[in-house]
Amino acid sequence: MKASLRTLILVVLAVVLADQGTKYLAVSRLTDALEGQSGLARISAFVTEQNLDNDPPQEGGRRRVTQAYRLIEDYWHFRYVENPGAAWGMFGGLPDAVRKAFFPLVSLAALAFIFVMYRRTTPRQWLARTALALVMGGALGNFIDRLMRGYVIDFIDWHWRNQPGMRWPTFNVADAAICVGVALLLLESPKASRPEPAPAAPLTESPNP
Numbered sequence: 724m725k726a727s728l729r730t731l732i733l734v735v736l737a738v739v740l741a742d743q744g745t746k747y748l749a750v751s752r753l754t755d756a757l758e759g760q761s762g763l764a765r766i767s768a769f770v771t772e773q774n775l776d777n778d779p780p781q782e783g784g785r786r787r788v789t790q791a792y793r794l795i796e797d798y799w800h801f802r803y804v805e806n807p808g809a810a811w812g813m814f815g816g817l818p819d820a821v822r823k824a825f826f827p828l829v830s831l832a833a834l835a836f837i838f839v840m841y842r843r844t845t846p847r848q849w850l851a852r853t854a855l856a857l858v859m860g861g862a863l864g865n866f867i868d869r870l871m872r873g874y875v876i877d878f879i880d881w882h883w884r885n886q887p888g889m890r891w892p893t894f895n896v897a898d899a900a901i902c903v904g905v906a907l908l909l910l911e912s913p914k915a916s917r918p919e920p921a922p923a924a925p926l927t928e929s930p931n932p
Contacts, residue, residue: 731841731856738860742896743867749878749895750775753803754787773872776805791880800880804893807874823873830866834859851911857904864897 747769751757756772757765775787791802841855868875876895883889 727841727844727846727852730852731859734853734856735860735863738857738897738900739864739867742861742864742900745896746868746876746878749801749803749876752792753789753801753878755789756787770871774805775803778805797884798882800882801878802880802893804877804880805872805874806877806893823869826869827866830862830869833862834866837862848911850907854904854907854911857900857907861897861899861901861904864895864900 747766750769750772751765754775756775757768760768774781774784777784777786788803791800793800837855837859841852841859844852844855865875875897877893877898878895879899880893881891
């Protein structure tokens with residue numbers, strides 16, 4: 724296996740495992756969906772239990788989200804949120820059947836595009852390769868959510884003392900990997916657009932007078 728593909732697989736796998744692992748912790752600690760379960764039953768419940776916030780309300784359903792965990796009071800909380808849309812909840816109001824078909828297809832197209840971009844990089848573009856691998860890992864982590872549940876689990880809540888307009892949209896590890904990857908690509912882009920210096924002309928001996 725080429726070193727470039729090995730790097731891609733390792734980074735993507737690390738992001739996906741961190742993303743799904745923290746989402747499992749979010750379901751375990753911020754909802755009651757896994758209470759009374761143990762071993763493989765907890766994993767099964769994590770994969771199959773849905774609509775834990777009961778939004779939209781279902782007949783006989785109940786809100787299974789517990790109290791948020793305050794890591795840093797007034798600034799950083801963990802709270803369980805189900806996002807049926809894209810980033811910042813965009814297109815979350817689409818009909819259920821349309822949304823569940825639209826987002827996986829868009830995710831697959833994005834993953835294919837990122838992979839093509841990665842294959843076009845050179846060994847010297849190690850920063851761009853790392854960035855694209857982070858973006859692919861984040862996209863794949865959220866794609867797994869959409870495939871299993873039809874929505875993405877978010878749980879990281881950053882805000883400033885509950886002031887209006889001072890709350891960042893709730894996000895997850897996959898979102899963080901995508902943001903870091905995009906930031907690294909922006910740092911790399913000026914280097915990519917800078918022309919390579921022309922090689923110096925070889926010195927030639929002047930003829931004797």
